[in-house]
Amino acid sequence: MSECFDVVVIGGGPAGATAAHELARLGRSVLLLDRAGRVKPCGGAIPPRLIKDFEIPDHLLVARATSARMVSPADVRVDIPIESGFVGMVDREVFDEWLRERAGVAGAVRRNGRFEKLERDAEGAALIHYRRRDAGEAERDDCVRARSVIGADGANSAVARQAVPGAERVRHVFAYHEIVRTPALVPAGYDGSRCDVYYRGELSPDFYGWVFPHGDTLSIGTGSADKGFSLRAATGTLRRAAGLEGAETVRREGAPLPMKPLRRWDNGRDIVLAGDAAGVVAPASGEGIYYAMVGGQLAAQAVEQLLVTGQGRALAQARKRFMKEHGTVFLVLGVMQRFWYVNDKRRERFVSICKDKDVQQMTFESYMNKKLTRKKPMQQVRIFFKDMAHLLGLARV
Structure with missing residues (x-):
């Protein structure tokens, strides 16, 4: 007989790890299923509200940005100070793992595995089939039973495609970045407490390029919805423009980012989406960590309500509450991107x-x-x- 959990959370990024933490704290049996070794391309910026609301410790901040520089196509540079505060910068590899560890400490069962498909047993409960890989063992098929499921498995969410109507129609921006060592002799004008944003068609026809400090490293990247546009070549151009062409490359990463929130996040029964799977990456800015964690928290609260009442309509509250709080911001940023970029x-x-x-x-x-x-x-x-x-x-x- 398959193991049974109150909740199976598929995906261990900020959304999934936050959801697992919230539900485990409430005493629910939680399985957090995640593929080890995945790191999402991300500038790594987190605002003060995230740090406060989710109790992020100082040691996870690899840098504190106190200003931003916007660079125009004609190389006009506008420096914007962040008055009375800072934006925290995190290394996603370390930050995401800390969030997963926190969920584990709260009681969630962590497991390394790749979700494959969702089926139903004779009683109608969700059966989660996945490829499991334990340390030192060969990959094998496994299956667990779930009273509820949170799909937090990224922009191309397999959970969403299999369980939520309309999810397959979501459009994406493709993001790519290179993590490089901060050189001992930094280029003239470089500031390790400043985030640089480049608005140039040669770097992206519909988004922007960035150079974000991470202490000992830097994130340099760009994104575009144009599949024919070479993000890697554009990042090389950006590195030359920033004087970082010769900096040592630590790793290269790429992934799709959703362009707008899905119209529906749940199946009305026992499955709800969170994070990129729900489409909550802010237009124009590409910011996703804060919105992913809020989405994960709201998904967890909706699932808790489902488990208490047995009413599948409770899951719709995750999207409803998110859009009430942040929908206007997403609308304004979307209009801004479509016009100015x-x-x-x-x-x-x-x-x-x-x-x-x-x-x-x-x-x-x-x-x-x-x-x-x-x-x-x-x-x-x-x-x-x-x-x-x-x-x-x-x-x-």
Whole structure:
């Protein structure tokens, strides 16, 4: 007879590990199934709200970014200080494993394996078939029974494709980065406490390139939804532009990122999605860690409600609550990306807008607190008219 768990969490990234931790703390029997050795390409930025809400210890922060630099197609550089705070930078390989370990300490069973398919037993319960690999042993087939399932297995989620209607239609941006050693003699102008963002068509026709500090290493990468665009070649161009062409490459990583939240995250019965599987990567910025962890937390709360009440409709609360809190931000960022990232002329104007102190203050208040700030209505009026001037070509770049 198959092992039985209250919850099987498939995928051990920030969303899955957070969900497993939440449910294990509540006393639920949890299996956290993850493929060992996977590291997602990611700039590694986490805002103060994440650090506070999820109690992230200081030792996981490999750097603290206190400013951002935006670089236009014409090489105009706009430096934006992060006033009264910092953005934490993490190494995803270390950070994700710490989250999984925390789930394990809370009581979740951790297992190295690759999800293959979902079936039903005679009573209708979910049967999770996977390829299991224990330390020192050959890979083998295994199966567990689950009262509920959280699919947190990435943008190309097999759980979503098999269980949630419409999940197969999600569109993706493809991200690629190279982790390089921070050189002993850093290039002129380099600042290990600054995140550099490049808005240039040669680096991405619809996204951006980045150089983010990680202490002893750097993340250098780019992304695009254009499958014919060479991300690796563009990253090489970015390395030359940043003076880091000769830096030692530690590893190269690539993965798809979803472009918008799925319309549905659950099957109305016993399965709910979280993280990239649910499509919660912010447009324009590509930020995903915070939204993944919030999504994992909400998925766990919805599953707990399911287990208490036996009502499958409880799972819909995960998406409903997420979109109520963050849907407007995703909408605004999506519109911004579709308009400003379309060509270099508009990118030039976008970077020019970012010189404005009102824009800078509102942007970072919203980013740090994960809410569109509404405290200063006159500031928003000023920004509106400035944006209109740029849209109509009345402002000087």
